[in-house]
Amino acid sequence: MNRDSTAWSPYLAGGLAGLVGVFSVLIAGQYFGASTSFVRTAGLIEQLFGPERLAQMDYFVKVAPKIDWQWMFVVGILIGAFVAARTSGSFKLQMLPDMWAARFGTNSIGLRAVVAFIGGVVAMFGARLADG
Structure with a gap:
């Protein structure tokens, strides 16, 4: 991989990600993660095709398919990664x-x-x- 001088330092990026994790606990009282968002997205898609079946699944009763802060966090990761790659000049399809x-x-x-x-x-x- 070609290292461009405008690329982010992995140490700086890792440190900033760690600070975001610490501040999310201090401010919101919650840890951030992504896997539940994928389950909720699957539930949202399932609601389009069979909402009555979704209500019968115990797991989706516990983890309601909805758009919440965690789901928006995952969207923010995608947008942030795209912006970071574009601004560093490292983006390529x-x-x-x-x-x-x-x-x-x-x-x-x-x-x-x-x-x-x-x-x-x-x-x-x-x-x-x-x-x-």
């Missing part, structure tokens, strides 16, 4: 990461799909296991 292409080649669509799916399952399982 890329279908295949350079590291993957160098290691596995460019004709590994099936392998990429399987690895991405397994990675997503593991990440969401861990996040939900930690109630995060």
